[in-house]
Amino acid sequence: MHEQPFFRSLMDVDLVKSSARDSDILFAARVSTMGELSVQQYSKIGNLEDKDKGLINYLMRDRHGSPFEHTSMTFFVSAPIFVFREFMRHRIASYNEESGRYRELRPVFYIPDDKRDLIQSGSPGSYTFSQGSDEQHTLLTESIKESSIMAYQKYCDMLDAGIAREVARMVLPLNTYSSMYVTMNARALMNFLSLRTKNPAAKNPSYPQREIEMVAEQMEKIFAELMPVTFLAFNYNGRVAP
Amino acid sequence: MHEQPFFRSLMDVDLVKSSARDSDILFAARVSTMGELSVQQYSKIGNLEDKDKGLINYLMRDRHGSPFEHTSMTFFVSAPIFVFREFMRHRIASYNEESGRYRELRPVFYIPDDKRDLIQSGSPGSYTFSQGSDEQHTLLTESIKESSIMAYQKYCDMLDAGIAREVARMVLPLNTYSSMYVTMNARALMNFLSLRTKNPAAKNPSYPQREIEMVAEQMEKIFAELMPVTFLAFNYNGRVAP
Amino acid sequence: MHEQPFFRSLMDVDLVKSSARDSDILFAARVSTMGELSVQQYSKIGNLEDKDKGLINYLMRDRHGSPFEHTSMTFFVSAPIFVFREFMRHRIASYNEESGRYRELRPVFYIPDDKRDLIQSGSPGSYTFSQGSDEQHTLLTESIKESSIMAYQKYCDMLDAGIAREVARMVLPLNTYSSMYVTMNARALMNFLSLRTKNPAAKNPSYPQREIEMVAEQMEKIFAELMPVTFLAFNYNGRVAP
Amino acid sequence: MHEQPFFRSLMDVDLVKSSARDSDILFAARVSTMGELSVQQYSKIGNLEDKDKGLINYLMRDRHGSPFEHTSMTFFVSAPIFVFREFMRHRIASYNEESGRYRELRPVFYIPDDKRDLIQSGSPGSYTFSQGSDEQHTLLTESIKESSIMAYQKYCDMLDAGIAREVARMVLPLNTYSSMYVTMNARALMNFLSLRTKNPAAKNPSYPQREIEMVAEQMEKIFAELMPVTFLAFNYNGRVAP
Numbered sequence: 001m002h003e004q005p006f007f008r009s010l011m012d013v014d015l016v017k018s019s020a021r022d023s024d025i026l027f028a029a030r031v032s033t034m035g036e037l038s039v040q041q042y043s044k045i046g047n048l049e050d051k052d053k054g055l056i057n058y059l060m061r062d063r064h065g066s067p068f069e070h071t072s073m074t075f076f077v078s079a080p081i082f083v084f085r086e087f088m089r090h091r092i093a094s095y096n097e098e099s100g101r102y103r104e105l106r107p108v109f110y111i112p113d114d115k116r117d118l119i120q121s122g123s124p125g126s127y128t129f130s131q132g133s134d135e136q137h138t139l140l141t142e143s144i145k146e147s148s149i150m151a152y153q154k155y156c157d158m159l160d161a162g163i164a165r166e167v168a169r170m171v172l173p174l175n176t177y178s179s180m181y182v183t184m185n186a187r188a189l190m191n192f193l194s195l196r197t198k199n200p201a202a203k204n205p206s207y208p209q210r211e212i213e214m215v216a217e218q219m220e221k222i223f224a225e226l227m228p229v230t231f232l233a234f235n236y237n238g239r240v241a242p
Numbered sequence: 243m244h245e246q247p248f249f250r251s252l253m254d255v256d257l258v259k260s261s262a263r264d265s266d267i268l269f270a271a272r273v274s275t276m277g278e279l280s281v282q283q284y285s286k287i288g289n290l291e292d293k294d295k296g297l298i299n300y301l302m303r304d305r306h307g308s309p310f311e312h313t314s315m316t317f318f319v320s321a322p323i324f325v326f327r328e329f330m331r332h333r334i335a336s337y338n339e340e341s342g343r344y345r346e347l348r349p350v351f352y353i354p355d356d357k358r359d360l361i362q363s364g365s366p367g368s369y370t371f372s373q374g375s376d377e378q379h380t381l382l383t384e385s386i387k388e389s390s391i392m393a394y395q396k397y398c399d400m401l402d403a404g405i406a407r408e409v410a411r412m413v414l415p416l417n418t419y420s421s422m423y424v425t426m427n428a429r430a431l432m433n434f435l436s437l438r439t440k441n442p443a444a445k446n447p448s449y450p451q452r453e454i455e456m457v458a459e460q461m462e463k464i465f466a467e468l469m470p471v472t473f474l475a476f477n478y479n480g481r482v483a484p
Numbered sequence: 485m486h487e488q489p490f491f492r493s494l495m496d497v498d499l500v501k502s503s504a505r506d507s508d509i510l511f512a513a514r515v516s517t518m519g520e521l522s523v524q525q526y527s528k529i530g531n532l533e534d535k536d537k538g539l540i541n542y543l544m545r546d547r548h549g550s551p552f553e554h555t556s557m558t559f560f561v562s563a564p565i566f567v568f569r570e571f572m573r574h575r576i577a578s579y580n581e582e583s584g585r586y587r588e589l590r591p592v593f594y595i596p597d598d599k600r601d602l603i604q605s606g607s608p609g610s611y612t613f614s615q616g617s618d619e620q621h622t623l624l625t626e627s628i629k630e631s632s633i634m635a636y637q638k639y640c641d642m643l644d645a646g647i648a649r650e651v652a653r654m655v656l657p658l659n660t661y662s663s664m665y666v667t668m669n670a671r672a673l674m675n676f677l678s679l680r681t682k683n684p685a686a687k688n689p690s691y692p693q694r695e696i697e698m699v700a701e702q703m704e705k706i707f708a709e710l711m712p713v714t715f716l717a718f719n720y721n722g723r724v725a726p
Numbered sequence: 727m728h729e730q731p732f733f734r735s736l737m738d739v740d741l742v743k744s745s746a747r748d749s750d751i752l753f754a755a756r757v758s759t760m761g762e763l764s765v766q767q768y769s770k771i772g773n774l775e776d777k778d779k780g781l782i783n784y785l786m787r788d789r790h791g792s793p794f795e796h797t798s799m800t801f802f803v804s805a806p807i808f809v810f811r812e813f814m815r816h817r818i819a820s821y822n823e824e825s826g827r828y829r830e831l832r833p834v835f836y837i838p839d840d841k842r843d844l845i846q847s848g849s850p851g852s853y854t855f856s857q858g859s860d861e862q863h864t865l866l867t868e869s870i871k872e873s874s875i876m877a878y879q880k881y882c883d884m885l886d887a888g889i890a891r892e893v894a895r896m897v898l899p900l901n902t903y904s905s906m907y908v909t910m911n912a913r914a915l916m917n918f919l920s921l922r923t924k925n926p927a928a929k930n931p932s933y934p935q936r937e938i939e940m941v942a943e944q945m946e947k948i949f950a951e952l953m954p955v956t957f958l959a960f961n962y963n964g965r966v967a968p
Contacts, residue, residue, distance in 0.1 A: 016269070017261055017266070018261070019260070019261035019316075024259070024316075027423065028338040028423050029338065031318075031339065031340050031422060032338065032339070032341040032344050032345070032850070062852075062930070062931070063921070063930055066336060066338050066815075067338055069336035069425060070316050070338070070425045071314075072261050072313075072314035072427075074261075074312050076273075081569075082584075082653070085565075085568075085569065085572075088569075088572055088573065089572065089579065089792075091575040094308060094311035094312055094427065095308060096270040096271065096273050096274065096308050096312070097273065097274070099274040100566075101608075101611075102274050102608045103274070110654065112651065116651070117648075118647050118648055118651055119647075120648035120649065120650070124585075124758070124759060126788075127648075129648065132646075132647065135645070136646060136647055139641065139645050139647070140642060140647055140651065143638040143642055143655060144638075144655055146638065147631075147634060147635045147638045150630075150631060151631045151635065151657060154630065154631045157623065158624060158627055161619070161620055161623050162602075162603060162616075162620060163602050163616065163620055163624055164601075164602055164603060164604035164611075164613065165604065166604065166693050167596065167600070167602055167624065169658065170564065170566050170594065170628070170657065170658045171627060171628055171631040171632070171659065173635060173654065173655050173656060173657050173658075174565070174653065174654045174655070174656055174657075175654040175655065180273060181269065181270050181273055181312055183311060183312045183314075183427075185336065185425075195789070204789055205788070206789075209585060274608070304610075304688070305679070305688055305690075308573075322896065323811075323900070324826075324895070324896055326811075327810075327811065327814075330814055330815065331814065333817040337815065342808075343853075343935060344850045352896065354893065358893070359890075360888075360889050360893055361888060361890065362891065362892065366516070366827075366828045368546075369827075369890075371890065374888075374889065377887070378888065378889055381883065381887050381889070382884060382893065385883060385884055385897060386880075386897055388876075388880065389873075389876060389880045389897040390897070392876055392877075393873045393877065393899060396869040396870075396873045399869060400865060400866060400869055403862055403865050404844075404862065405844050405845075405858065405862055405865070405866055406843075406844055406846035406853075406855065407846065408846065408935050409838065409842070409844055409866065411808070411900065412808050412836065412870070412899065412900045412901040413870055413874070413899050413900070413901065414899060414900055415877060415896065415897050415898060415899050415900075416807070416895065416896045416897070416898055416899075437547070446546070447546070448547075451827060451892050500753070501750070502745070503743055503744070503745035503798050503800075508800075511742070511907065512822040512907050513822065515802075515822050515823065515824050515905060515906060515907055516822065516823070516824055516825040516828050550820060550821060550822050551822055553820030553909060554800050554820055554822070554907055554909045555798075556745050556797075556798035556909075556911075558745075558750075558796050578792060578795035578911065579792060580754040580755065580757050580758065580792050580793055581758070582757050582758055582759075583758040586758050586759045587759050664757060665753065665754050665757055667795060667798075667911075669798075669820065669909075
């Protein structure tokens with residue numbers, strides 16, 4: 001009657017829709033200096049010329065952030081709840097997540113694969129991680145499987161006994177997958193990427209948890225395809241959001 | 243060398259680009275209850291069925307505002323500075339305005355037409371307006387023309403004498419036209435409309451200045467075309483933003 | 485070495501600090517009409533007179549929300565993670581929560597008391613709840629205890645084996661207590677209360693989960709003491725945030 | 727009947743109230759790692775020790791911005807309208823400004839003093855300024871005086887003829903003084919300062935108009951007194967908001 005528990009190691013990120021091109025930055029920036037750029041002229045902006053690329057780079061470098069906001073990207077994300085907990089701390093974004101009050105949650109649980117580093121050292125804010133032993137990986141896998149299966153069993157028992165979904169769900173673990181739509185503009189997305197990825201090009205170091213970085217990396221890839229000049233300028237200027 | 247002063251009574255609002263359809267509300271809302279709606283399914287959402295319209299109405303009525311945020315509309319607006327002063331108090335929006343620091347401003351000035359009510363009565367927050375006399379309209383027109391022309395002459399004199407644009411501009415009056423790009427989502431736009439239009443369908447009365455209402459009415463018209471079901475639900479539920 | 489699991493049914497809310505008085509609304513509102521109110525005059529505002537109360541009521545009724553923002557309240561909240569998940573969807577607020585990456589989490593788990601209604605009926609968005617049977621309460625209590633204890637055991641086992649805290653924590657259930665500081669202004673707090681409490685005075689019905697309502701009710705009590713006139717006006721006008 | 731025009735060269739900034747101490751950063755930051763810090767413990771935090779200062783510096787350096795948000799400062803500002811136009815582009819803040827719709831505006835006008843540089847050179851975004859000649863200063867002073875007096879005369883004429891305040895005000899120039907209350911937290915204030923002051927300690931150059939910098943410098947002085955350790959860390963780390 002209920003589904004069988006299912007374990008995964010991957011995050012899903014799909015671009016649902018977007019209104020985000022490099023040229024969107026240009027028209028917004030040039031209103032400062034040109035004012036009279038008409039809608040007709042805007043629609044003619046096609047391939048970017050060198051001076052356009054220079055303008056985007058200048059805006060990024062000197063922290064003129066507002067022109068990057070006239071863009072919109074909507075992603076569908078599937079990830080464990082502990083990832084969403086971190087994600088939703090980013091307030092310049094719009095969220096709709098599936099609800100454990102409105103529907104029975106599916107038994108899909110995250111389990112790190114064997115490439116996930118398990119040993120944490122260093123102090124808060126600058127942890128470094130190293131590979132775990134085979135024993136540690138085995139313990140991790142078994143512990144997560146057992147506790148996920150057991151928790152889900154309790155969840156089903158309570159639902160079957162007529163207990164409300166919103167009450168029964170509280171036994172579910174933080175590695176339960178959830179899904180959401182999130183919409184961000186390019187400026188907010190760059191801020192998210194600067195904090196949730198660890199990248200050698202970054203001027204300021206970040207120490208994101210690997211699992212949210214797995215989501216961020218997929219979003220970054222999509223962003224780089226939609227807005228290649230902006231993405232290049234972001235990297236070139238130390239991955240600091242303007 | 244400088245342009246001749248020019249007087250206008252109208253506001254310009256153009257839709258530059260948008261990613262805003264009624265169906266955008268549906269996918270965001272249904273993730274709460276369905277979760278697994280895929281990108282493929284999303285793209286099939288075409289014409290709205292009755293149950294879809296019912297869902298949008300329910301979300302509006304019960305103040306489930308977040309599904310309305312996964313939308314984006316960018317407008318190009320030309321209006322006098324005193325209108326922009328009110329407009330930019332709306333913080334859930336992205337703005338880029340032409341800059342009097344970066345360019346010489348054009349001598350385009352607002353002058354109310356003869357349909358503009360001139361007599362204010364009542365107390366703060368609930369003013370009513372009535373038509374002015376011919377004498378009042380004549381005085382208004384002449385006063386605005388004279389002071390605009392004179393201020394612009396001083397502006398040009400200072401520019402011609404080598405004084406910086408950002409300094410010279412401070413003599414220009416509040417009825418000088420400016421232009422901007424503004425990007426909003428549907429939820430923020432409905433909040434803007436609820437406060438900046440006076441509409442018999444509104445549950446809460448608003449007392450916008452007529453000039454910002456002229457801008458808001460044009461934005462409303464565009465919004466109604468892009469998202470007719472949402473717009474209908476907005477009006478049906480007293481024009482309160484969800 | 486690790487603590488023993490501990491079960492609770494209550495939420496904790498303490499006011500840490502505040503800068504929030506009814507008179508704060510007055511000075512902000514009157515700058516619109518008086519402008520020249522000096523800091524010296526402000527400091528003399530003591531007990532509110534009838535016209536002051538009338539002004540606050542008028543601002544609330546006619547949705548002049550900005551004067552309510554010049555206030556600040558910081559709360560310390562202890563509640564289960566599933567409550568924080570809902571809480572942090574409110575974006576006009578500042579949050580700092582304890583981190584399962586930086587510290588070992590304490591084994592404190594939420595368990596509903598026997599007054600918690602367990603039977604959900606109705607459709608999404610307007611659920612009604614009724615009391616569960618003794619059997620249901622017993623099943624609930626035992627299920628939560630068993631799964632919490634078991635999950636915590638796994639958590640400790642992994643920590644003892646040297647696995648990083650940020651990895652081990654993912655087996656912990658959503659009823660694990662966390663704690664946070666949250667700072668809000670009065671306008672944002674009223675919006676929070678309007679959505680997260682169910683109150684007969686409310687014009688718009690809300691259907692909050694009981695557990696976040698337990699937090700909201702304590703915040704409301706504190707708010708009512710700090711800003712009694714504002715709170716009265718909020719209730720009098722249908723508990724809609726201005 | 728109407729006041730006589732009055733000319734000023736200064737901006738006014740007063741601290742109306744605040745809830746902002748360096749120790750506010752500490753409790754918010756330490757909840758991440760200590761969780762159980764009680765309200766009682768919080769109240770004992772008095773003079774900062776060296777490790778506290780180190781923590782604040784670390785948070786600033788590594789862009790942990792949220793602990794800086796649990797603070798609140800309310801300023802009363804008098805400045806010309808063109809300054810408020812730039813100020814209100816900062817959206818993480820609360821504003822209430824006097825209204826030309828609700829009251830007759832006072833004839834107080836800004837006029838730069840003779841230390842104000844008048845000659846602009848360089849390209850947009852990195853202008854440099856140099857002193858103007860005596861002739862330029864004389865022209866500036868006379869132009870501003872004449873146009874302000876003339877505009878104000880038209881304003882009064884229209885008011886005397888019974889034309890509504892909100893209509894008559896549109897002839898007033900951008901150098902007309904206005905006043906407002908603005909409330910910000912320390913994080914938003916640091917962002918404001920980083921963009922609206924030109925300071926040798928800044929990692930990223932900013933090119934604010936001198937008049938908004940005059941306001942920002944006064945706010946900075948107050949901030950430095952309220953939160954000296956935070957201010958030091960801000961400067962030490964290149965005046966980048968965390």
